[in-house]
Amino acid sequence: MTEPVAAKISATDAVKIAVEHVSKTFRGGTREVPALSDVSLTVGDGEFVCLVGPSGCGKSTLLNLIAGLEFPDTGQVSVDGQRVTGPGRDRMVMFQEAALFPWRNVIGNVLFGLELKPNLDAAARRETAEFYLRMVGLESFRDAFVHELSGGMKQRVALARALAPNPRVLLMDEPFGALDALTREQLYQDLQRIWQERRKTIVFVTHNVREAVCLGDRVLVFSPHPGRVREEFRIDLPRPRDLNGVDLARRAGEITQALKAHLANPDAA
Amino acid sequence: MKRPLIAAVFFAGLLAAWHLLAASGRWSPVLLPAPLDVASYLVRAAADGSLAAAALVTGRRLAVGYLLGIGLGLPLGCLTSRFRSCSDTLGVVALGLQTLPSVCWVPLALLWFGQTEGAMLFVVVMGTSWSIQIATDDGLRSIPPIYQRAARTMGSRGLHTVLHVLVPASLPVVLSGMKQGWAFAWRSLMAAEIFVTILSGSGLGHLLHYGRELLAMDQVLGVMFVIVVVGLAADKIVFSPAERWVRRRWGTDA
Numbered sequence: 104m105t106e107p108v109a110a111k112i113s114a115t116d117a118v119k120i121a122v123e124h125v126s127k128t129f130r131g132g133t134r135e136v137p138a139l140s141d142v143s144l145t146v147g148d149g150e151f152v153c154l155v156g157p158s159g160c161g162k163s164t165l166l167n168l169i170a171g172l173e174f175p176d177t178g179q180v181s182v183d184g185q186r187v188t189g190p191g192r193d194r195m196v197m198f199q200e201a202a203l204f205p206w207r208n209v210i211g212n213v214l215f216g217l218e219l220k221p222n223l224d225a226a227a228r229r230e231t232a233e234f235y236l237r238m239v240g241l242e243s244f245r246d247a248f249v250h251e252l253s254g255g256m257k258q259r260v261a262l263a264r265a266l267a268p269n270p271r272v273l274l275m276d277e278p279f280g281a282l283d284a285l286t287r288e289q290l291y292q293d294l295q296r297i298w299q300e301r302r303k304t305i306v307f308v309t310h311n312v313r314e315a316v317c318l319g320d321r322v323l324v325f326s327p328h329p330g331r332v333r334e335e336f337r338i339d340l341p342r343p344r345d346l347n348g349v350d351l352a353r354r355a356g357e358i359t360q361a362l363k364a365h366l367a368n369p370d371a372a
Numbered sequence: 373m374k375r376p377l378i379a380a381v382f383f384a385g386l387l388a389a390w391h392l393l394a395a396s397g398r399w400s401p402v403l404l405p406a407p408l409d410v411a412s413y414l415v416r417a418a419a420d421g422s423l424a425a426a427a428l429v430t431g432r433r434l435a436v437g438y439l440l441g442i443g444l445g446l447p448l449g450c451l452t453s454r455f456r457s458c459s460d461t462l463g464v465v466a467l468g469l470q471t472l473p474s475v476c477w478v479p480l481a482l483l484w485f486g487q488t489e490g491a492m493l494f495v496v497v498m499g500t501s502w503s504i505q506i507a508t509d510d511g512l513r514s515i516p517p518i519y520q521r522a523a524r525t526m527g528s529r530g531l532h533t534v535l536h537v538l539v540p541a542s543l544p545v546v547l548s549g550m551k552q553g554w555a556f557a558w559r560s561l562m563a564a565e566i567f568v569t570i571l572s573g574s575g576l577g578h579l580l581h582y583g584r585e586l587l588a589m590d591q592v593l594g595v596m597f598v599i600v601v602v603g604l605a606a607d608k609i610v611f612s613p614a615e616r617w618v619r620r621r622w623g624t625d626a
Contacts, residue, residue: 170525171525172521172524172525190524190525190527191527192526192527194525195525195526196521196522196525198518198521198522200518202516202518202519202521202522204519204522204537204540204541205621205622205623206540206541206543206621206622207540215523215526215528215536216526216527219526219527219528219532220527248620248621248623249623250622250623251623264526268526268527
């Protein structure tokens with residue numbers, strides 16, 4: 104079941120994201136916090152990869168490096184063979200907070216990224232925005248204000264906003280962490296469906312192992328201080344997966360055991 | 373239906389009490405004119421155009437001074453929020469000057485500019501721009517960094533980020549700063565008009581001042597009433613609707 108760290112994905116898959124020997128240290132005042140230490144991994148085109156680990160393990164940092172919001176001290180991150188030098192429309196990000204703009208209504212938020220995309224007229228932008236609002240089931244809320252939405256609805260709008268410019272890569276940083284359990288389960292179903300329809304490459308950061316097993320093709324286990332990839336699990340359960348399925352719970356249990364073992368034994372190779 | 377009724381009863385009671393006090397004869401009518409005397413001054417002054425002329429002069433000064441104050445305060449606020457060196461220097465100056473009551477600028481303005489429109493404007497601008505600078509600074513600093521990060525990932529840069537993220541995100545705070553700035557401009561201008569006697573046009577403050585000189589208490593109270601009404605009107609017609617719109621949109625009222 105367990106494969107070596109930084110395992111290559113099967114040869115037929117094209118590599119979408121390559122992270123090579125990346126280290127990153129944050130310097131705040133007198134303290135130095137090593138966030139990532141010599142991390143290497145690849146994500147295949149159309150693959151759904153989940154990064155799990157406790158807080159401080161550098162998984163969000165890694166996501167920011169792929170997004171181009173931060174840069175590694177050493178090593179490099181590349182997407183489609185191109186070194187990442189900043190944010191790009193090919194990689195959209197969803198944050199834990201929906202980060203919707205309150206001065207725009209729902210459809211205005213979905214339009215934000217589209218307005219920055221060249222070669223689209225107003226009608227085409229609107230049509231696209233409405234298409235993605237329908238996809239997340241919020242077409243009837245297109246003119247609502249952001250503060251009128253529940254937490255789950257906000258994240259749906261954020262998902263539609265991220266999908267609308269049609270990026271190849273979706274980077275999700277604990278996007279459902281602040282939602283209640285029922286809303287989360289519904290969003291797992293939606294996200295699986297959308298991923299199967301649109302075949303995005305998704306990197307999904309979470310500290311919830313069951314969430315990772317429910318969503319990912321692969322689950323990478325991180326350990327903190329400094330953040331490293333410790334183990335990798337391939338999840339072959341059929342989709343759509345049910346969070347409460349017996350097989351899923353068993354796999355999640357295995358991974359949780361492994362995670363605990365790595366935390367208890369931080370220096371083992 | 374109930375609220376307007378309560379308000380009407382309250383103000384009718386207030387007027388009646390004032391009328392009874394004035395009619396009791398305990399105080400000289402020179403010091404305490406009856407409400408009807410004040411009303412008849414207002415009717416006369418409205419009819420002979422002196423009130424409208426004064427209001428126009430004052431309104432023009434207010435508009436020019438307020439716009440200049442915004443023109444100075446907004447860019448300064450942008451600078452102090454963006455650059456540490458500016459907030460350590462100009463920011464401290466602004467904070468200090470904001471605590472200075474605007475009437476304190478009058479002696480300096482008189483000596484520098486003489487009894488001119490310039491002195492008047494100077495007092496208004498000094499009274500207005502610092503509070504607008506501070507509000508702009510606060511507004512820009514209060515923007516959650518996540519908005520800019522989210523915008524960047526969607527390809528927003530430079531001027532687009534400023535116009536489509538920073539300006540709207542800071543609008544609620546900047547708007548309340550504008551309102552405060554207006555209140556300061558209004559107070560400053562009244563102080564300036566009372567203390568700076570000039571020939572290039574008499575404003576409401578001058579009418580108030582002449583009322584005192586002529587011992588015309590009906591004029592003093594009448595002009596004070598007009599000043600209150602102008603202040604209320606600006607609030608109800610301009611600022612309240614703008615604030616309501618922001619609250620509705622941004623969802624800042626729970």
